[in-house]
Amino acid sequence: MRNRKNKSSFGVLLIMLLVVGAGLYVYFSSMFERNAPVVSLQNNGYWNLRKPLKLTLNDDSGIKSYKVIARTTSGDTELLYNQLLVPQKSINLELKAPRGSYAIKDKNMQIIVQAQDISKWNFLKGNIAQKSYKLIIDKKRPQVNIVNNSYKISRGGAALVIFNAEDEHLNDLYIESNHNKHFKAEPFYKKGYYIALIAWPVEDETFRATVVATDDAGNVTKSYVPLYLKNRKYKLSNITLSDKFLKGKIAQLAEVFNETQGVDAPLEQFKIINEDVRAKNEKLIQKITSVVPQKMLENFTMKRMYPLKDAQVVAHFGDHRKYYYHGKFISQAYHLGIDMASHAMAPIKTQNSGTVAFADDNGLYGNNLIISHGLGLYTLYGHCSSFDVSVGDKVHPREKIANTGKTGYAMGDHLHFGTLVQGIEVRPQEWMDKQWIKLNIDDIIKSAKKIIAGK
Numbered sequence: 493m494r495n496r497k498n499k500s501s502f503g504v505l506l507i508m509l510l511v512v513g514a515g516l517y518v519y520f521s522s523m524f525e526r527n528a529p530v531v532s533l534q535n536n537g538y539w540n541l542r543k544p545l546k547l548t549l550n551d552d553s554g555i556k557s558y559k560v561i562a563r564t565t566s567g568d569t570e571l572l573y574n575q576l577l578v579p580q581k582s583i584n585l586e587l588k589a590p591r592g593s594y595a596i597k598d599k600n601m602q603i604i605v606q607a608q609d610i611s612k613w614n615f616l617k618g619n620i621a622q623k624s625y626k627l628i629i630d631k632k633r634p635q636v637n638i639v640n641n642s643y644k645i646s647r648g649g650a651a652l653v654i655f656n657a658e659d660e661h662l663n664d665l666y667i668e669s670n671h672n673k674h675f676k677a678e679p680f681y682k683k684g685y686y687i688a689l690i691a692w693p694v695e696d697e698t699f700r701a702t703v704v705a706t707d708d709a710g711n712v713t714k715s716y717v718p719l720y721l722k723n724r725k726y727k728l729s730n731i732t733l734s735d736k737f738l739k740g741k742i743a744q745l746a747e748v749f750n751e752t753q754g755v756d757a758p759l760e761q762f763k764i765i766n767e768d769v770r771a772k773n774e775k776l777i778q779k780i781t782s783v784v785p786q787k788m789l790e791n792f793t794m795k796r797m798y799p800l801k802d803a804q805v806v807a808h809f810g811d812h813r814k815y816y817y818h819g820k821f822i823s824q825a826y827h828l829g830i831d832m833a834s835h836a837m838a839p840i841k842t843q844n845s846g847t848v849a850f851a852d853d854n855g856l857y858g859n860n861l862i863i864s865h866g867l868g869l870y871t872l873y874g875h876c877s878s879f880d881v882s883v884g885d886k887v888h889p890r891e892k893i894a895n896t897g898k899t900g901y902a903m904g905d906h907l908h909f910g911t912l913v914q915g916i917e918v919r920p921q922e923w924m925d926k927q928w929i930k931l932n933i934d935d936i937i938k939s940a941k942k943i944i945a946g947k
């Protein structure tokens with residue numbers, strides 16, 4: 493009796509173990525996984541119906557079938573349907589617009605994605621994922637029209653461009669140069685209009701500018717800026733390095749720069765200063781002068797610049813300097829400003845209002861002052877002996893801002909004066925020329941405003 497009871501309870505226990513075991517197997521086996529496929533459609537809420545959308549399906553056990561439907565007011569269109577013979581854990585698909593959909597007038601489209609896996613879960617039915625995406629249909633490219641621009645641009649110089657750009661979902665707007673520089677544009681005068689200064693870098697042999705407008709749906713419009721290109725020859729100077737210079741100024745500078753610590757050979761010191769230190773200093777200048785305001789610009793005027801009164805120009809913009817020692821080429825650099833000298837510690841004045849963007853030591857430039865005049869135009873003052881202003885200060889026409897000096901890489905007391913457009917050094921001579929400013933800035937703005945107001 494006792495023995496029989498033991499036997500039957502052993503049987504019950506065995507059955508219970510089997511049930512629990514089967515349960516655990518179903519629960520933990522990949523055959524019975526309970527995670528629905530993960531559906532993801534790469535999108536930002538817009539579709540231009542031209543560019544295929546990337547769709548990925550992922551599942552732990554494997555996908556057995558999927559279906560994609562496009563739903564508009566005119567009904568459903570099947571975009572994709574597939575029953576896989578061999579289930580796949582990861583599927584990458586491209587969604588192309590339904591045939592004939594280019595003619596649809598709908599502003600919205602719903603994309604419905606269904607995917608089913610091979611899991612035996614759900615009474616062998618598997619896990620089903622359904623995901624729906626609402627997309628705004630935008631097939632229209634942005635509209636771009638050049639309103640007015642400077643007639644010509646010189647190598648090393650600047651030009652002004654005023655244009656109109658419109659799109660319901662405008663996303664990005666810039667002027668691209670042939671060297672992949674993106675110039676930012678500033679809203680101008682009336683809604684939909686933009687203004688930008690552009691620059692042809694002195695080192696580049698040719699120049700081309702194109703207004704590029706993109707919208708959220710990825711539609712792109714490019715409009716070429718018609719500019720007459722004036723190539724300018726810049727001076728090439730072959731300079732012989734003297735021992736006096738290397739052991740004097742260079743040795744002095746080598747003591748203060750981190751880059752030349754532990755370097756004793758004068759020629760090596762010179763090379764590091766002329767290349768590495770210069771590149772670092774110019775990079776900082778470029779960063780500071782690349783900022784372009786984004787508020788609506790009503791007007792932009794510039795008075796002729798002459799930062800130093802009764803000064804002599806002692807070195808020009810764009811001089812290509814090649815340095816030699818005993819006939820051997822050592823290093824080279826471009827002089828990206830003009831050097832002006834009058835007397836020691838002469839007062840430097842600005843002729844235009846602006847905001848001080850930088851007032852600090854900057855390596856070769858010594859005490860370096862940079863003023864922002866708006867529209868991405870900056871003036872730079874190097875080798876100063878002292879400043880009258882500091883960062884953030886507003887400056888006004890005829891205000892004294894600094895005194896000349898010989899800080900940094902300077903032989904005698906002088907002002908290194910630079911003008912920059914969106915981080916690019918341009919010819920200061922243009923901004924020091926009343927006629928150039930009239931033709932390229934004032935007249936362009938005046939007639940553009942007439943065109944815009946007359947529309």
Ligand SMILES: [Zn+2]
Pocket residue numbers: 807827829830831907908909
């Ligand atoms: Zn200079």
